[in-house]
Amino acid sequence: MLIEVKVPVLSESIADGTLVRWHKKVGEFVRRDENLIDLETDKVVLEIVAPSDGVIKKISKADGALVVSDEVIATIDSEAKASVSGAAAAQDKVPVLVSDSATVHTESADVLLSPAARKLVAEKNIDPTRVAGTGRDHRVTKADIVHYLETRGGGREEVEETVVSSPVERSLPIPESVPSSVVAGQRVEKRVPMSRLRARVAERLKEAQNTAAILTTFNEVNMQPVMSMRKKYKELFEKQHGARLGFMSFFTKAVTEALKQFPVINASVDGKDIVYHGYFDIGIAIGSPRGLVVPILRDVDQMSFADIEKGIAEFGGKAKEGKLSLDDLTGGTFSITNGGTFGSMLSTPILNPPQSAILGMHNIQERAMVENGEVVVLPMMYVALSYDHRIIDGHEAVLFLVAIKNALEDPARLLLEL
Known part of the structure; x- marks a missing residue:
């Protein structure tokens, strides 16, 4: 048949x-x-x-x-x-895997490999038993293989070109890496086509700049109350819920409460109409081997801190293994991006159309601040809100950011929904 x-x-x-x-x-x-x-x-x-x-x-x-x-x-x-x-x-x-000692292995039955990892193992002749798996049930992911190759001396660029690049890229006569023996003064160039994801991201970002009247407002948050609460309860939280207590759940909750106070920031533009959304679907920007992706946490107002942390962790795992579905990435009424994980001090995030606003988190640094007439050292974070000035007025954007600041500096507000 x-x-x-x-x-x-x-x-x-x-x-x-x-x-x-x-x-x-x-x-x-x-x-x-x-x-x-x-x-x-x-x-x-x-x-x-x-x-x-x-x-x-x-x-x-x-x-x-x-x-x-x-x-x-x-x-x-x-x-x-x-x-x-x-x-x-x-x-x-059938992958015949050769270890560093030139011993021939076949894939061990007790080593779990994701599809992307299995393909990379076969192409690079790696013994999977030598790779520590960080996925669910100790599954070896593509990220684990990449890390193994990097620590062994292989390059990430070589790996990504082998697995992530498009077929057009593979057909080009391009060296996988710049030779280490390049003569001093020699100017090496390399041209590769954009992946579909990168081209689409570029298109959408340029569309946002050309269409929306983007403006950014800034504030700073004393992170000491959140850090103290997190330090006090993180072990109990992880034991009780099976998830780590991070900063993202606090920010996501603070954003949701602020959106309730300022519905226009949760709205979007459709032609000459303003569409007000009666739900809170928050996009969380996550880096992946293919580029930046923004999976959506839906109905965040109905989620607990544990639900949020588990959802973000699940999206992170899916992004590493290339398992995010179309449903995971579709929709969203507001986005949060955290450049602080890479050390960013300050930035102006770009809108994620058709959303009208995005919050940018940044690095936490100890700074001298005046508190009750005295100079004290506090862990401070700059936060940035980029918004579409066509429908959001400046005072609404500023008050929205102040509401987030107040919630984070007094986390009890989040629990009491104040």
Whole structure:
């Protein structure tokens, strides 16, 4: 029986996708739910899996092809047996892993690998038993492999070009890394196409600058009360809820309470109309191997501190393994970005359309401050609110940021919803 392999139904905001690379060839046997090829869209990379056990009879779309929802890309014969050539090809693809001591290994049955990690292990000839897994159930993720290669001497740039780059990038005659023996004074250049995600991010950011009247207002927050509460309860919190108590839950809660006071900051522009959203879906900016992504925590006003921390941790794990779904990235009424994790002191974040505002967190630094007529040293953070001045007036933006400041400097307000 012939079974068609089709592109999954994409969301309305995504018109098409690019097939990255086939993991199987015509004549090879595949198992149900085995990943056949990765589909790169403007937002995420999706795995297209085999709908049934069988042998690949035909591949209709090659690597790098542009495809749309529900388009047929291959055919599987569920009753056929693998051909001799296909079986040989499949045998050739079984990863033979060579350790640093030149001992040959096969993938250990007790080592759990994510799909991206498995592919990288095969391409780089790595013994997975030598890599410490940080994923769920000690699963080895792509990030773990990248870290292993870096500590062993391999470069991140080489890894990302092998796994993350588009098929067009692979076809270019570009050296994987700049030779270490470059003659002094030699000027080396390297040109690579943008990934679909990077191109889409660039397009949306430029759209925001061209469309919205972006203005940024600043304030500073004394983080001592939050830090003291976190230090006092973090061990009990983790023991009780199975999640670490970080700063993001405090900021997310503070933002939600402030949005309730100033609904226009939770609104968006649609033509000549202002759309007020009666729900609070907060986007949390997260770095991933493919670039910046903003997954959405939905109905944050109904979430506890533990729910928020667990949600952010789950998104972080998904982002590292390239498992974020379209639903995870769709929607949102407000965003939070934390440049402080990279040491940023101050910045002016750009809006995430069609949202009308975004909060920027920054590095915490001890500074001399005047408190009750005395100079004291306090852990301070600058916060920035970029907003669309077309619908948000300056006094609303300033008062919104002050409301966040007041909530963080007196965290009891968050618990009492004051």
